[in-house]
Amino acid sequence: MKKRFFTAVMAAFVIGNVLVGCSAEKDENNSSVLISQDSYLDIKPQYTLITDDYMYVVDENGDKVRGFFKADIIKAIGDEIKISYYLRLVTAFENIAICAYDEYGADEVKFYAYNCDTKEAVNFYNGKFYPSATDYYNDNVLIRYSDVEYSFTINEDLTYTENDPVNEDFFEILADYRMENPQDRSNKGISVARTLDETGYLLVSAKDEDPNGGDSNRGYFMLKSDGSVTALPQIKGERVTIADYDESGIIYETSKDWDFEKAYCLDTDTLEVKELPWEEQKTSLGINDGILYSCDNTESDVYMINIYDYYAYDMASGEERKIFSTRSVPGSGYGLGRKGDFQMCGDNAFVLDVAGDKIKWLRVSYEDGNVSFTDIDCPVRDVTPLSYGTVEYEAESYVCPKCGKVVSKSYEEYPVIDESYSEHADEINNSLKELLTADDFYDYSDDDCDMHDYEEGLFDTHESLVWEMHVINDRFLTVDMSTYSMAVGAAHGYGTDYQVVYDFETGKRLKNEDIFRGDEEQFKTFIAEKTREYAANSDEDERSRFFSPDLDGIYDTAYEIASFGDTNLKFYDDHLELVYLQYEIGPYAAGVFYIDISYEDFIGANTLTIE
């Protein structure tokens, strides 16, 4: 689990940097096209494709209508957004996007409406905490909590009125129950008003927790808008999880001893229960028009290369078929295939996948077993390593010759740049491959079999991933890498985060000593001074991340570990970054330190050059 967390954090960090840097540019390109589109009336939340930084609106044909970009919205809102990560894009209608700012630790959640034509935003509501759903329905923005659904009319000029809460009588009846959210519609908010109209009932459970704990036999009910109640004793198990429901049926999973047991579909007309043909748990992606979509994530023969099989289960016939598959693409960062990476908008299916050098929403057609993907121009992330060529990998499994167990697996990526970038492309590619792939990662002695008594499927892992590639001044190729190693039984793994630099003009790798103008003693002093300066300018919280908050102590530690060979520098267009990994100048929990340095200070030039 640590590994996944680390990888996700790394990804979030890297992606954050990339998108802030380029989304403004993208917006210029897109907005001129988008503004000329006719207003798109009556958008359902089901017609939005939402990721962290982008919200696209598609039409009934599955074509893009417009896109909203978080960076633009933050610019419009201004200083109130302190941490962009906490601003969530929620829903859209016409040229208005609705967002919620849910800052960790803050005592309220702020709701904003943003007009993408005027580029203005208004804070129209503050809630005590994050609601269960925010939906645009019957011309109003509905914000749903467990006991009330607030309603706002928001006009194009961003004037707004708060209406009376909707369905107040129904919420009085609902007070005796607990609302079961239609959970898996790709995190798209569904209001109670819409659920009652489109589904005809709300799925609820008895309010009191089962005295035995857990969700077992809590008692589920269909609650209709007139207040009539149908008990559903069919839904039972040691633990029950509701996947999703619609007018035709309720999909639920049962588990025993915390392990997946079975998945079922309860027909809401006949109240009969059918078992889904799932031998193992799949990720439920939500119901659309009587079809439950799900994804099964399996490891291929290669560690880190996963296969994502998407399934459609027909709730009426009980038949399930595989509709298409995708697989991990080397160089694209962490895997796709998570909840939210597949979304239905009306009759059209969309999946997030790598196309060219971007991750994009692709429209999937899978009629009669023929699968095709259509690019609808809805990018959500740049995959820079694929801008310069391809990313290849070496993967190995080490099987102990004595006990026959797989004891470790490794996966190492390396970029292969296109020869058009440099006449030394071959030399650079060979050097990168040699540098980034270890000949022999494993070092097990003969008497280790005692330690190989791992549980089935457990092994040591090592992965090395290519995250970002850029070219500075048309000459210097930078490749940002991360590695992560985890031993079975260890409290945590160990990660590195570093960059390698090549010179297109010579084909040579540039090390610190090739760029810094001075000897190693001067380099050590420079690095130590920059580290002390950073600590001196940091607030108390940041300073406390160091092993010792004492500035002279920080200088001494930094001086001690600095060297041409080991100091971790990353080069960018307009500055460089000094990176300290875990344990170097602070405890493991303090994480990684990034210290910005100007080229002026480093080499007395305003950009990266070599002498």
Ligand SMILES: [Zn+2]
């Ligand atoms: Zn062994």
